[in-house]
Amino acid sequence: MTITKQSCLSSRRFLFDYLLLFLLSTAALASIFSDDAEISGRNDLFREILRDEAVERLHELGKVSDADGYLERTFMSPASVRAGNIIRGWMEDAGLRTWVDKMGNVHGRVEGMNASAEALLIGSHLDTVVDAGIFDGSLGIITALSALKVLNINGTLGKLRRPIEVIAFSDEEGVRFHSTFLGSAAVAGILPSTALQISDKRGMTVQEVLKKTSIEITEENLLQLKYDPKSVWGYIEVHIEQGPALEWLGLPLGIVKGIAGQTRLKVIVRGSQGHAGTVPMSMRHDPMAAAAELMVLLESLCKHPKKFLNYDVHCNDISVESLSTSLVCTVGEISAWPNASNVIPGQVTFTVDLRAMDDMGREAVIYELSYQIYQICEKRSVSCIIERKHDANAVICDSELSSNLKSAAYSASKKMIGEVRDEMPSLMSGAGHDAMAMYHLTKVGMLFVRCRGGISHSPAEHVLDDDVWAAALAILDFLETNVN
Numbered sequence: 001m002t003i004t005k006q007s008c009l010s011s012r013r014f015l016f017d018y019l020l021l022f023l024l025s026t027a028a029l030a031s032i033f034s035d036d037a038e039i040s041g042r043n044d045l046f047r048e049i050l051r052d053e054a055v056e057r058l059h060e061l062g063k064v065s066d067a068d069g070y071l072e073r074t075f076m077s078p079a080s081v082r083a084g085n086i087i088r089g090w091m092e093d094a095g096l097r098t099w100v101d102k103m104g105n106v107h108g109r110v111e112g113m114n115a116s117a118e119a120l121l122i123g124s125h126l127d128t129v130v131d132a133g134i135f136d137g138s139l140g141i142i143t144a145l146s147a148l149k150v151l152n153i154n155g156t157l158g159k160l161r162r163p164i165e166v167i168a169f170s171d172e173e174g175v176r177f178h179s180t181f182l183g184s185a186a187v188a189g190i191l192p193s194t195a196l197q198i199s200d201k202r203g204m205t206v207q208e209v210l211k212k213t214s215i216e217i218t219e220e221n222l223l224q225l226k227y228d229p230k231s232v233w234g235y236i237e238v239h240i241e242q243g244p245a246l247e248w249l250g251l252p253l254g255i256v257k258g259i260a261g262q263t264r265l266k267v268i269v270r271g272s273q274g275h276a277g278t279v280p281m282s283m284r285h286d287p288m289a290a291a292a293e294l295m296v297l298l299e300s301l302c303k304h305p306k307k308f309l310n311y312d313v314h315c316n317d318i319s320v321e322s323l324s325t326s327l328v329c330t331v332g333e334i335s336a337w338p339n340a341s342n343v344i345p346g347q348v349t350f351t352v353d354l355r356a357m358d359d360m361g362r363e364a365v366i367y368e369l370s371y372q373i374y375q376i377c378e379k380r381s382v383s384c385i386i387e388r389k390h391d392a393n394a395v396i397c398d399s400e401l402s403s404n405l406k407s408a409a410y411s412a413s414k415k416m417i418g419e420v421r422d423e424m425p426s427l428m429s430g431a432g433h434d435a436m437a438m439y440h441l442t443k444v445g446m447l448f449v450r451c452r453g454g455i456s457h458s459p460a461e462h463v464l465d466d467d468v469w470a471a472a473l474a475i476l477d478f479l480e481t482n483v484n
């Protein structure tokens with residue numbers, strides 16, 4: 001047999017593969033043995049509650065959906081109400097007194113030794129986007145309840161120095177009403193009474209949707225939902241990172257330094273509805289073509305803000321510099337009327353989601369965008385209306401709470417994986433969180449949990465079981481150190 005260069009390479013390759021396989025299987029065996037050795041050491045880390053049960057609950061809640069075949073739970077939908085009831089049961093299982101408030105938020109509270117002391121609030125949201133993953137929001141509620149369940153089993157829940165309250169907020173995503181934080185903004189006292197009259201696509205208002213679930217909300221009792229700032233010590237939230245940084249760093253947990261500000265706009269473009277086959281191109285006032293041009297403009301502006309923003313007119317140079325790195329813009333929803341293939345639409349509506357760390361810079365972008373939108377609409381002889389649906393300014397997390405969360409995350413990671421690098425990363429959040437609303441009530445701190453590929457708002461969203469465990473263990477550590 002002649003050994004050609006090719007087959008020589010193949011046999012070398014075979015030998016290499018074989019050796020690699022041998023090494024990998026040896027490593028795997030070693031890790032199985034070391035896992036065994038570790039498991040007995042980890043038993044005191046409440047694996048059954050903080051990992052296994054928490055993961056089971058995440059999957060259980062992930063099945064509670066208004067849609068067939070994908071996850072969708074919007075504000076006070078039937079599935080949201082069912083999810084709230086399940087969470088309420090888990091709160092009671094953790095030894096908490098529970099109630100549902102007039103914005104549909106589910107609360108679970110333990111008074112500890114001193115019911116009049118300032119309470120620690122822990123929260124996240126129970127609503128989801130359309131075609132969501134199972135971790136966004138639910139992770140923060142479930143890990144907090146798991147940690148409290150451990151304290152209950154240990155007999156330390158009644159001995160806490162201050163009350164602890166877990167809140168599962170009814171709306172953070174803002175999918176149904178385009179106005180986010182309905183739940184947490186009510187608790188923080190920043191939800192205007194006009195929010196009760198916002199309508200969803202079917203024309204039902206927030207007030208009517210609540211009434212359908214037997215909750216009577218009025219302007220007066222909306223005011224009563226506001227917590228007295230003097231009764232609150234702080235707010236903490238665990239959330240999946242929804243970005244790739246922790247995965248890149250190879251770490252399960254990170255601290256949140258701050259959260260980008262956000263604005264949501266609705267742009268309505270109206271033109272002349274007509275027959276697709278008969279109206280000559282030169283005679284059209286097509287809102288679809290205009291909307292397409294506006295979207296391309298938005299993309300260019302957000303990719304290259306420096307090119308569009310005039311330093312003197314819009315903002316100082318610091319704003320423009322920081323915009324270049326943090327500005328992100330998205331058109332996520334579009335609808336046409338009458339939405340038929342052989343009709344030039346009469347109206348096209350689309351949303352714009354803008355985020356940046358710099359609030360002044362964001363304002364400058366909105367100013368410039370609006371100016372350019374009106375110019376393009378005029379040039380195309382269509383009319384444009386821009387409605388501002390939601391605004392939340394950027395938030396900086398509290399340094400003391402962050403440092404305490406950092407120590408808790410460090411200690412949890414150390415207990416789980418032994419050696420940890422000293423650095424616990426501090427990250428900026430491009431995603432919005434209930435902490436943004438709670439910031440108006442009290443100091444806030446957030447812990448991020450690694451997610452696969454940084455993917456979120458997608459059914460592909462995934463958090464490792466051990467990372468769920470690390471997060472719950474960090475909260476347990478935080479409570480034992482700061483509240484016990």
Ligand SMILES: NC(=O)N[C@H](N)C(=O)O
Binds near residue numbers: 136173430433
């Ligand atoms: N954590 C999130 O997904 N939050 C928001 N709903 C958002 O950033 O749009």
